[in-house]
Amino acid sequence: MSIQVTNTVHWVGQKDWEIRDFHGTEYKTHRGSSYNSYLIREGKNVLIDTVDHKFSRDFVANLALEIDLETLDYIIINHAEEDHAGALTELMARIPNTPIYCTSQAIDSITGHHHHPEWRFHTVKTGDRLDIGNGRQLIFIETPMLHWPDSMMTYMTGDAVLFSNDAFGQHYCDEHLFNDEVDQAELYEQCARYYANILTPFSRLVTAKINEILAFDLPLQMIATSHGVVWRDNPTQIVAQYLTWAADYQEDRITLFYDTMSSNTRLMADAIAQGIHSADPSVAVKIYNVSRHDKNEILTQIFRSKGVLVGSSTMNNVMMPKVAGMLEELAGLRFRNKKASAFGSFGWTGGAVDRIQTRLMDAGFDVALSLKTQWRPDNAALEACREHGRKIARDWALHPLDEAPAGVNSELDARAATPAADAGVSMLCTVCQWVYEPAIGEPIQDIAPGTAWSDVPDTFLCPGCALGKDVFDPL
Numbered sequence: 001m002s003i004q005v006t007n008t009v010h011w012v013g014q015k016d017w018e019i020r021d022f023h024g025t026e027y028k029t030h031r032g033s034s035y036n037s038y039l040i041r042e043g044k045n046v047l048i049d050t051v052d053h054k055f056s057r058d059f060v061a062n063l064a065l066e067i068d069l070e071t072l073d074y075i076i077i078n079h080a081e082e083d084h085a086g087a088l089t090e091l092m093a094r095i096p097n098t099p100i101y102c103t104s105q106a107i108d109s110i111t112g113h114h115h116h117p118e119w120r121f122h123t124v125k126t127g128d129r130l131d132i133g134n135g136r137q138l139i140f141i142e143t144p145m146l147h148w149p150d151s152m153m154t155y156m157t158g159d160a161v162l163f164s165n166d167a168f169g170q171h172y173c174d175e176h177l178f179n180d181e182v183d184q185a186e187l188y189e190q191c192a193r194y195y196a197n198i199l200t201p202f203s204r205l206v207t208a209k210i211n212e213i214l215a216f217d218l219p220l221q222m223i224a225t226s227h228g229v230v231w232r233d234n235p236t237q238i239v240a241q242y243l244t245w246a247a248d249y250q251e252d253r254i255t256l257f258y259d260t261m262s263s264n265t266r267l268m269a270d271a272i273a274q275g276i277h278s279a280d281p282s283v284a285v286k287i288y289n290v291s292r293h294d295k296n297e298i299l300t301q302i303f304r305s306k307g308v309l310v311g312s313s314t315m316n317n318v319m320m321p322k323v324a325g326m327l328e329e330l331a332g333l334r335f336r337n338k339k340a341s342a343f344g345s346f347g348w349t350g351g352a353v354d355r356i357q358t359r360l361m362d363a364g365f366d367v368a369l370s371l372k373t374q375w376r377p378d379n380a381a382l383e384a385c386r387e388h389g390r391k392i393a394r395d396w397a398l399h400p401l402d403e404a405p406a407g408v409n410s411e412l413d414a415r416a417a418t419p420a421a422d423a424g425v426s427m428l429c430t431v432c433q434w435v436y437e438p439a440i441g442e443p444i445q446d447i448a449p450g451t452a453w454s455d456v457p458d459t460f461l462c463p464g465c466a467l468g469k470d471v472f473d474p475l
């Protein structure tokens with residue numbers, strides 16, 4: 001059943017109350033999700049996005065009840081992922097000549113998924129306009145790597161609706177469509193979870209893109225996302241929230257996570273947390289056994305924290321595998337300006353804690369001293385854990401994070417202060433945040449370590465997002 005959004009825009013998407021796993025099992029959708037597709041009926045009839053491929057048949061059948069499919073003038077695909085463009089094959093089987101408007105990268109990903117190169121694609125770029133009659137236009141805004149290279153947003157003049165696709169969305173299912181109709185705590189919990197788990201690596205880009213959109217100085221009545229609610233009550237609240245989250249967000253909060261075989265490392269975690277709390281009761285402390293708890297919730301708590309303590313006992317000389325998996329997640333999410341430290345119990349030679357410390361450093365955390373205990377901690381060892389917690393609370397409060405004492409972040413800051421003219425300067429891909437560091441590493445695309453950016457050939461493609469040299473800025 002469609003839902004009226006404005007006089008001429010209707011929601012024609014699909015609610016998915018029962019989904020619990022997204023991106024394989026990477027993202028747990030405890031509150032379901034929705035796939036928002038919109039039908040605009042102005043002088044022209046326009047469909048914005050479709051739904052997840054598993055609902056293809058229902059979607060096309062329902063859409064056909066809403067409108068004679070042959071009268072659809074344009075299909076806009078803001079993002080080619082299967083949860084938005086998945087119903088295209090079913091739809092295009094009915095109306096194969098309907099033009100599809102999308103970015104140039106989307107042609108590649110749509111064709112890669114649906115294998116119909118003969119579809120009538122029309123490439124759009126930022127600022128391009130499409131007349132839809134009645135004096136109204138669609139304006140396209142490319143948003144590469146938010147969160148795929150093909151992503152874009154579409155703005156509709158007149159009703160002033162921004163069809164933002166994944167940005168500003170959340171995995172949240174409710175029979176109500178609008179933000180003012182749903183439980184606000186549930187809504188913001190899901191917004192934060194979505195940002196923390198999906199958008200954190202692209203935070204710098206989020207800020208730049210929002211500023212670019214604001215520079216258009218367009219009025220904004222609604223933000224119509226592709227998952228979850230339509231923001232109609234004070235829609236810029238979520239834009240402001242994104243700017244806050246993108247600015248290396250943190251609260252006065254510390255998260256501990258660990259894994260354990262016989263609870264020895266858990267005893268350490270509890271005692272460290274007691275120490276933090278006794279030294280600074282205002283700090284929120286959260287503890288998770290990584291093998292028993294929802295990974296996305298732990299990552300969201302880390303996103304909200306100023307620091308994280310990671311614990312594992314040593315098993316066959318290394319850390320426990322679920323802890324290693326979480327460290328890989330942390331590396332991928334590229335948190336910035338956060339502290340970290342490792343702890344854990346061992347039996348004979350140990351090894352896990354040192355490996356965790358190294359991995360935390362590689363992931364960009366400002367790493368503090370670690371703590372090890374042999375076998376099951378006795379009272380003296382537990383007191384050492386409490387003292388460690390008190391020290392963490394003092395140190396992490398005494399040195400505000402933006403001052404960034406010695407560690408990985410301060411190294412990055414020092415590099416950022418290097419003038420761009422310096423031939424040894426590191427370059428940041430502004431699209432996917434891959435970093436070109438001339439001084440270190442393996443040869444990349446036959447470019448030897450030590451090669452100055454000015455000597456890198458123009459044919460160089462970013463290993464992260466495959467875009468060219470022009471998207472790089474000095475770090």
Ligand SMILES: Cc1cc2nc3c(=O)[nH]c(=O)nc-3n(C[C@H](O)[C@H](O)[C@H](O)COP(=O)(O)O)c2cc1C
Nearest residue numbers: 260261262263264265313316317346347348349350
């Ligand atoms: C399967 C297994 C493998 C282990 N491998 C090592 C090891 O390689 N090096 C070491 O120092 N201790 C090793 N230990 C000892 C544990 O690290 C030690 O018992 C520790 O206190 C367990 O802490 P936990 O209860 O937090 O898991 C191993 C223990 C088990 C059960």
